[in-house]
Amino acid sequence: MALASTWSATVEGVTAHIVTVEANVGPGLPGMYMVGLGDTAVKESRERIRTAVANAALPWPRTKIMVSLSPAHLRKGGSHFDLPIALSVLGSLDPRAQARLQRTMIMGELALDGSLRRVEGVLPMLLKLQQLGEDGTGDTAGGRAIDTVVVPRANAQEAALLNHGHILVGDSLPQVWRWLLGEVELETASAAQASGSVDGGPDFADVAGQLFEREAMEVAAAGGHHMLMVGPPGSGKSMLAERLPTILPPLGIDEQITTTALHSASGISRGEIVVRRPFIAPHPSLTKVELIGGGSGTPQPGAVSQAHNGVLFLDEASEINAGVLDALRIPIETGRVVIRRHHREHMFPADFQLILAANPCPCGKEAAECRCHPTARSNHLANISGPLRDRLDIFLLTSSQSAIVSPEGAESSAEIAQRVAQARERAAWRWQQAGLEVSVNARVPSTVIRRDFTADEESMVTLQRMLHRRELTQRGVDRTLKLAWTIADLAGEDLPHIDHVDKAIALRGGLMQVVSA
Structure with missing residues (x-):
């Protein structure tokens, strides 16, 4: 039996709530089971994740997989749970990734080829994490602090608006997985990406x-x-x-x-x-x-x-x-x-x-x-x-x-x-x-x-x-x-x-x- 966990968030209106994503791999009928009041997008992530992992040639357990999104009473919604769920399952198979997983907030939707797609609500999630740090409550559970965030490259511009030095951008599931193993480095969402133009338009x-x-x-x-x-x-x-x-x-x-x-x-x-x-x-x-x-x-x-x-x-x-x-x-x-x-x-x-x-x-x-x-x-x-x-x-x-x-x-x-x-x-x-x-x-x-x-x-x-x-x-x-x-x-x-x-x-x-x- 192996267990790994990481962090993500869910958004209610414009208020985000930190969510713990846990994956347990153990004996039982092969299959992937999820609990934690997930919406349709969360439930459908099972098929996207398995296909993306297979196309990325990454290992996948052939036994029972239990995924929990907590707190259990809070409704969870959004396709951004794809990446943290996939990495939690993969992390349960390789102890080298677990230390980084436990300190990282992850969000991203998986395409079937394993690439990352843009997701909604990234900025409210990052604002919530920033608020926890300012309040001195950055240790969200079990004494573990979130010190890094991974977002899809398509969300880098809005993520960089907060000018936080530990927001990283990923392009694909294999790339982020290799980062967790310490084999590659991810690019930082720089403040330069937050620039915008106000030229043009009506006058x-x-x-x-x-x-x-x-x-x-x-x-x-x-x-x-x-x-x-x-x-x-x-x-x-x-x-x-x-x-x-x-x-x-x-x-x-x-x-x-x-x-x-x-x-x-x-x-x-x-x-x-x-x-x-x-x-x-x-x-x-x-x-x-x-x-x-x-x-x-x-x-x-x-x-x-x-x-x-x-x-x-x-x-x-x-x-x-x-x-x-x-x-x-x-x-x-x-x-x-x-x-x-x-x-x-x-x-x-x-x-x-x-x-x-x-x-x-x-x-x-x-x-x-x-x-x-x-x-x-x-x-x-x-x-x-x-x-x-x-x-x-x-x-x-x-x-x-x-x-x-x-x-x-x-x-x-x-x-x-x-x-x-x-x-x-x-x-x-x-x-x-x-x-x-x-x-x-x-x-x-x-x-x-x-x-x-x-x-x-x-x-x-x-x-x-x-x-x-x-x-x-x-x-x-x-x-x-x-x-x-x-x-x-x-x-x-x-x-x-x-x-x-x-x-x-x-x-x-x-x-x-x-x-x-």
């Missing part, structure tokens, strides 16, 4: 005319403000929205890690590091699960989490179910999604900037040309509830009349992004001095704005007058002040004055024409 230089719309997008980017755009088809709503990430500040290293981990867990990363602000634009037919996350079995991140640190664009908002849209309210407020399954709680980050877009009526034409029944026109955006509208700062009416033939002379995204970055720096410094853990004006609590960060006297008199005449609600006053602060930051001013407040009111002015308050 505001391509937008012809639409000066007010461009200014609104700049304000939204500088202050992190949520927006609703309403206009006829061809008025540039989608074009403006997809260019918003290009004027947002670049992702920091920590943001890249978090965002890439979310995309990896969602299965949309394709092994690439997320270096741009995400732009997620799901189809209007999406369900609440697709938007928020969840699903049967292990919950998966939804569109709001895939858009974390970026932009969530919901086009044709009038076609989206009202219940689906209302599910946005809690993530907008808290910046996260919490889903409970099988007495377990799964938390997904969801700090995104929301951009909604819709036609003004069922026919899509502007008011002067519309022939829709007044009731149909007034009910067109009824699915956007009052509580959701209250969480939107900018209501922009777009028009094809503001466009021109040629975009020659239009500002590029790089030029606008520079002003946005400077405005965000001013805001971040101000809120840091005020003891707030926010970096953009849209996230500042309304009570703080109303009490300690009002505009100048003339502006406040104007807002008070509008509040008295019921042209603004109290929430409307708060959001107008936040917009005014963003406009002042873009102008390099220390305090919003009446011009800034007037411009903020104009950015919210589409509300009365778009939806009835």
